[in-house]
Amino acid sequence: MGIKACAAGFCCADVYQNIGVFYPTGNGIDWGIHLARMGVSVSAVSVVGKDEYGNKMREALAAEGFDISHLRVEDGDTSVMLMALKDGxxxxxxxxxxxxxxxxxxxxxxxxxxxxxxxxxxxLFGNCLDLLPEWHDAGKTVVMDFSVFSQDPEYACENHFPYVDYAFMSFEEDTPELRDWVRHVQGLGPRVAVATLGEKGSIAYDGERFYECGIVPAEKVVNTVGAGDSYIAGFTKGVIDGLDIPACMKAGAELSSRVIGSFEPY
Known part of the structure; x- marks a missing residue:
């Protein structure tokens, strides 16, 4: 039996009302769609509302091959991010x-x-943080996206790092101060701490050394919204395939490059 992956936590619908386009999304949902398209068995554990967007999200994820048996349907509205496309x-x-x-x-x-x-x-936003110790104690591999909030006191991320195996964070510049922080994060528990740096690539630390990876240039940048989630998905697939850290980083960069060249977030 192959590896089974679970996207547990936040999900929502990105809705572009002015052009009539909708996408099921959320950090884990985007991650899971990429993995499903690469042949990994993926489940979604979250919630949608009893509305049109909830129905569409369940249909879309089922079509991607997700197990949606625990994508709960509750009275109320599906979480929605209303978007607009400006100047095309x-x-x-x-x-x-x-x-x-x-x-x-x-x-x-x-x-x-x-x-x-x-x-x-x-x-950080899917109301699952108190389950991290449970997953850790059960020996599960936990991948967590801390986005730009890893140093924000409001989110108390240092309470969560010890229960995470692969911690992903977003920054803008590779600085000595950032490397100190990444080293600190990894020292709290993760096997690998990764900082993505947008167009400047990414760095990773495994407790012994830093690794660096540049971007894979896209022919045309159309949409950077899904760049981080796709990087994490590519990296995760590398972990599943037993690749070393540099190869996982390269896999993340390659997938991210493909995604930013299209309108869709995955």
Whole structure:
């Protein structure tokens, strides 16, 4: 039996009302779609509302091959990010509607189901943070996207790093101060701490040395919204395939390059 991956936590619908386009998304959802397209068995554990967007999200993820048996449907609105396309290129966030995601909590059945997976992805906004110790103690490989918030006191990320195997963070510049932080994060528990740096590539630290990876240039940059999630997905697939850290970073950079060259976030 192959590796089973679970995207547990935040999900929403990105809705471009002015052009009539909708995408199911969320850090773990984007990650999972990439992995599913690369042949990995993926499940979604989250919630949608009893509305049109909820129905569309379940249909779209099922079509991607997701197990949606624990993508719960509850009374209320699906979490939505209203978007607009400005000048045909620039994406503008208009309004975030939390909907049923605001009060979502995995129930006991969800928790048992999550533990049936080998790799679990989560984020800061999916109301799953208190489950990190449970996953860690069960020996699961935990991938977590801390985005730009790893140093933000509001999110108390240092409480979560010890339970994560692969910690991904987003920054703009590779500086000595950043390397000190990445080294500190890895020292709290992760096997590998990774900082993505946008067009400047990425760095990773495994407790012994730093690794650097440049970007893979895209022929045309159309959409950078899904760049981070696709990098994490490519890196994760490298981990699944037993690749070393530089090869995982390269896999992330290659997938990210393909994604930013198209309008879709994956």
């Amino acid at each position: 290129v620039d994406r503008v966030h208009l309004e975030a509607i939390d909907g049923v995601m605001e009060t979502y909590r995995p129930n006991e059945d969800d928790r048992t189901f999550i533990l049936e997976h080998d790799i679990i992805h989560t984020d």
